[in-house]
Amino acid sequence: MIKHRPLNKLCSEDTGWLKAKRHFSPGGSDDRAWRGWGALRIWNDDEIAPGAGFPPHSHANMEIITYVREGAVTHRDSLGNEDQMKAGDVQVMSAGTGIRHAEHNAEPVPTLIFQIWIAPDSQGGCPAWGSQPFPKADRSGRFVVFASGFKSDSDALPIRARARVLAARLAVGQSVEYAFGERRRAYLVPSSGIVNINGVRINAGDGAAIKGVAVVQIAAIEDADVVMVDVP
DSSP, X not given: OEEEEOGGGSEEEEOSSEEEEESOOSSOOSTTOOOOBTTEEEEEEXXXXXXXXXXXXXXXXXXXXEEEXXXXXXXXXXXXXXXXXXXXXXXXXXXXXXXXXXXXXXXXXXXXXXXXXXXXXXXXXXXXXXXXXXXXXXXXXXXXXXXXXXXXXXXXXXXXXXXXXXXXXXXXXXXXXXXXXXXXXXXXXXXESOEEETTEEEXXXXXXXXXXXXXXXXXXXXXXXXXXEEEO
Protein backbone atom coordinates (compact mmCIF):
# COMPACT_ATOMS: atom_id res chain seq x y z
CA MET A 1 0.00 0.00 0.00
CA ILE A 2 1.22 3.47 -0.93
CA LYS A 3 -1.06 6.25 0.30
CA HIS A 4 -0.62 9.64 -1.34
CA ARG A 5 -0.99 12.58 1.07
CA PRO A 6 -1.12 15.84 -0.96
CA LEU A 7 0.61 18.90 0.47
CA ASN A 8 -2.51 21.07 0.12
CA LYS A 9 -4.52 18.70 2.33
CA LEU A 10 -2.08 18.60 5.26
CA CYS A 11 -2.67 20.45 8.52
CA SER A 12 -1.01 23.85 8.35
CA GLU A 13 0.01 26.74 10.60
CA ASP A 14 1.05 30.33 9.86
CA THR A 15 2.18 32.40 12.83
CA GLY A 16 3.87 35.08 10.75
CA TRP A 17 7.41 33.98 11.60
CA LEU A 18 6.67 30.26 11.02
CA LYS A 19 4.81 28.64 8.14
CA ALA A 20 4.39 24.91 8.77
CA LYS A 21 2.83 21.95 7.02
CA ARG A 22 2.34 19.00 9.36
CA HIS A 23 2.26 15.48 7.92
CA PHE A 24 1.32 14.19 11.40
CA SER A 25 -0.37 15.76 14.38
CA PRO A 26 -0.76 14.61 18.00
CA GLY A 27 -4.42 15.65 18.01
CA GLY A 28 -7.43 15.47 15.75
CA SER A 29 -9.29 12.59 14.20
CA ASP A 30 -9.71 13.51 10.53
CA ASP A 31 -7.52 12.23 7.70
CA ARG A 32 -5.36 15.37 7.77
CA ALA A 33 -4.27 14.77 11.36
CA TRP A 34 -2.58 11.39 11.35
CA ARG A 35 -1.10 10.55 14.74
CA GLY A 36 2.00 8.85 13.34
CA TRP A 37 3.18 6.07 11.09
CA GLY A 38 4.80 3.22 12.98
CA ALA A 39 7.61 4.68 15.10
CA LEU A 40 7.48 7.92 13.06
CA ARG A 41 5.67 10.50 15.18
CA ILE A 42 6.13 13.89 13.48
CA TRP A 43 7.20 15.21 10.08
CA ASN A 44 7.00 19.00 9.83
CA ASP A 45 7.77 21.02 6.71
CA ASP A 46 8.78 24.39 8.21
CA GLU A 47 9.62 27.80 6.77
CA ILE A 48 11.28 30.07 9.35
CA ALA A 49 11.29 33.81 8.64
CA PRO A 50 14.55 35.83 8.70
CA GLY A 51 15.56 36.86 12.21
CA ALA A 52 13.06 34.46 13.82
CA GLY A 53 13.10 31.02 15.32
CA PHE A 54 12.00 28.61 18.01
CA PRO A 55 12.66 29.96 21.53
CA PRO A 56 14.22 27.69 24.17
CA HIS A 57 12.01 24.68 24.88
CA SER A 58 12.42 21.13 26.19
CA HIS A 59 12.07 17.59 24.82
CA ALA A 60 12.47 14.12 26.30
CA ASN A 61 12.39 10.55 25.03
CA MET A 62 12.39 11.36 21.32
CA GLU A 63 14.83 11.18 18.40
CA ILE A 64 14.58 14.53 16.57
CA ILE A 65 16.18 14.83 13.14
CA THR A 66 16.40 18.19 11.33
CA TYR A 67 17.30 18.45 7.65
CA VAL A 68 18.12 21.98 6.44
CA ARG A 69 16.78 22.27 2.90
CA GLU A 70 17.48 25.96 2.22
CA GLY A 71 19.06 28.79 4.21
CA ALA A 72 20.65 28.18 7.60
CA VAL A 73 19.65 27.67 11.23
CA THR A 74 21.63 28.23 14.44
CA HIS A 75 21.25 25.63 17.19
CA ARG A 76 21.90 26.12 20.92
CA ASP A 77 21.14 23.61 23.66
CA SER A 78 21.47 22.93 27.40
CA LEU A 79 24.44 20.62 26.77
CA GLY A 80 26.48 23.63 25.65
CA ASN A 81 26.35 22.84 21.94
CA GLU A 82 26.14 25.71 19.45
CA ASP A 83 26.35 25.38 15.68
CA GLN A 84 25.07 26.92 12.47
CA MET A 85 23.72 24.39 10.02
CA LYS A 86 23.47 25.27 6.35
CA ALA A 87 21.55 23.76 3.45
CA GLY A 88 22.37 20.06 3.17
CA ASP A 89 23.27 19.71 6.85
CA VAL A 90 21.50 17.35 9.23
CA GLN A 91 21.31 17.41 13.03
CA VAL A 92 20.16 14.75 15.46
CA MET A 93 19.00 15.29 19.02
CA SER A 94 18.53 12.20 21.15
CA ALA A 95 16.46 13.88 23.84
CA GLY A 96 16.76 11.03 26.37
CA THR A 97 15.97 12.15 29.91
CA GLY A 98 15.64 15.75 28.70
CA ILE A 99 17.28 18.46 26.64
CA ARG A 100 16.48 22.14 26.19
CA HIS A 101 17.27 23.86 22.89
CA ALA A 102 16.56 26.80 20.59
CA GLU A 103 16.71 27.10 16.79
CA HIS A 104 17.12 30.53 15.13
CA ASN A 105 17.33 31.81 11.58
CA ALA A 106 19.89 34.62 11.68
CA GLU A 107 19.98 34.88 7.87
CA PRO A 108 18.31 37.59 5.71
CA VAL A 109 16.32 34.95 3.80
CA PRO A 110 13.81 32.30 4.93
CA THR A 111 15.08 28.92 6.11
CA LEU A 112 13.36 25.71 5.02
CA ILE A 113 13.68 22.58 7.14
CA PHE A 114 12.18 19.13 7.58
CA GLN A 115 11.86 18.21 11.24
CA ILE A 116 11.30 14.50 11.86
CA TRP A 117 10.52 12.84 15.20
CA ILE A 118 11.02 9.11 15.75
CA ALA A 119 10.15 7.24 18.95
CA PRO A 120 13.25 5.64 20.53
CA ASP A 121 13.45 1.91 21.22
CA SER A 122 13.58 2.62 24.96
CA GLN A 123 13.11 5.67 27.17
CA GLY A 124 15.72 7.48 29.22
CA GLY A 125 19.44 7.74 28.66
CA CYS A 126 21.71 10.77 28.58
CA PRO A 127 20.70 13.37 25.99
CA ALA A 128 22.99 13.77 22.99
CA TRP A 129 23.37 16.00 19.93
CA GLY A 130 25.31 15.88 16.66
CA SER A 131 25.35 17.41 13.18
CA GLN A 132 26.92 16.55 9.84
CA PRO A 133 26.92 17.89 6.27
CA PHE A 134 25.49 15.67 3.52
CA PRO A 135 26.38 17.27 0.16
CA LYS A 136 23.84 16.69 -2.61
CA ALA A 137 26.58 15.47 -4.95
CA ASP A 138 27.28 12.53 -2.64
CA ARG A 139 23.69 11.27 -2.96
CA SER A 140 23.30 11.78 -6.69
CA GLY A 141 21.43 8.78 -8.06
CA ARG A 142 21.55 6.84 -4.80
CA PHE A 143 20.29 6.81 -1.24
CA VAL A 144 22.57 8.10 1.49
CA VAL A 145 21.66 7.45 5.13
CA PHE A 146 21.41 10.65 7.19
CA ALA A 147 20.61 9.04 10.53
CA SER A 148 20.35 5.44 11.66
CA GLY A 149 20.03 3.12 14.59
CA PHE A 150 21.82 0.30 12.74
CA LYS A 151 25.55 -0.21 13.31
CA SER A 152 26.06 -1.10 9.65
CA ASP A 153 25.29 2.53 8.71
CA SER A 154 28.63 3.72 10.04
CA ASP A 155 28.65 7.04 8.13
CA ALA A 156 25.26 8.16 9.44
CA LEU A 157 24.42 10.17 12.53
CA PRO A 158 23.38 7.71 15.27
CA ILE A 159 19.85 7.55 16.65
CA ARG A 160 18.39 5.32 19.37
CA ALA A 161 15.76 3.62 17.21
CA ARG A 162 15.75 0.77 14.72
CA ALA A 163 15.11 3.26 11.96
CA ARG A 164 16.78 5.07 9.08
CA VAL A 165 16.44 8.55 7.60
CA LEU A 166 17.68 8.50 3.99
CA ALA A 167 17.86 10.89 1.06
CA ALA A 168 18.61 10.73 -2.66
CA ARG A 169 19.11 13.31 -5.38
CA LEU A 170 17.62 12.15 -8.70
CA ALA A 171 17.95 13.79 -12.08
CA VAL A 172 14.96 13.55 -14.40
CA GLY A 173 14.77 9.97 -15.73
CA GLN A 174 16.90 8.51 -12.92
CA SER A 175 15.50 5.96 -10.50
CA VAL A 176 16.53 4.27 -7.28
CA GLU A 177 15.23 1.17 -5.47
CA TYR A 178 14.92 0.41 -1.78
CA ALA A 179 14.05 -2.96 -0.21
CA PHE A 180 12.27 -3.18 3.15
CA GLY A 181 12.62 -5.75 5.88
CA GLU A 182 9.59 -7.50 7.33
CA ARG A 183 7.08 -5.49 9.38
CA ARG A 184 8.53 -2.15 8.27
CA ARG A 185 6.85 1.07 7.23
CA ALA A 186 8.18 4.08 5.38
CA TYR A 187 7.25 7.67 4.70
CA LEU A 188 8.69 9.64 1.79
CA VAL A 189 8.54 13.35 0.93
CA PRO A 190 10.16 15.03 -2.08
CA SER A 191 11.85 18.19 -0.85
CA SER A 192 11.76 19.31 -4.49
CA GLY A 193 10.69 17.86 -7.81
CA ILE A 194 8.19 15.16 -8.76
CA VAL A 195 8.66 11.39 -8.45
CA ASN A 196 6.80 8.23 -9.30
CA ILE A 197 6.79 5.57 -6.56
CA ASN A 198 5.67 2.17 -7.86
CA GLY A 199 3.24 3.95 -10.17
CA VAL A 200 2.06 6.62 -7.68
CA ARG A 201 2.88 10.24 -8.58
CA ILE A 202 4.18 12.27 -5.63
CA ASN A 203 4.71 16.03 -6.04
CA ALA A 204 7.13 18.24 -4.09
CA GLY A 205 5.98 18.48 -0.46
CA ASP A 206 3.49 15.62 -0.75
CA GLY A 207 3.80 12.60 1.51
CA ALA A 208 3.79 8.92 0.56
CA ALA A 209 2.92 6.49 3.36
CA ILE A 210 4.26 3.03 2.48
CA LYS A 211 3.26 -0.26 4.12
CA GLY A 212 3.28 -3.91 3.03
CA VAL A 213 5.59 -3.24 0.08
CA ALA A 214 8.78 -5.30 -0.31
CA VAL A 215 10.58 -2.97 -2.74
CA VAL A 216 9.91 0.57 -3.91
CA GLN A 217 11.20 2.03 -7.14
CA ILE A 218 11.40 5.82 -7.08
CA ALA A 219 11.71 7.42 -10.52
CA ALA A 220 12.22 11.14 -11.07
CA ILE A 221 9.69 12.85 -13.34
CA GLU A 222 11.53 16.11 -12.62
CA ASP A 223 14.90 16.67 -10.93
CA ALA A 224 14.08 15.71 -7.34
CA ASP A 225 15.51 15.64 -3.83
CA VAL A 226 13.70 12.98 -1.81
CA VAL A 227 13.83 12.17 1.90
CA MET A 228 12.52 8.90 3.32
CA VAL A 229 12.15 7.38 6.79
CA ASP A 230 12.18 3.58 7.27
CA VAL A 231 10.72 2.62 10.67
CA PRO A 232 9.33 -0.40 12.52
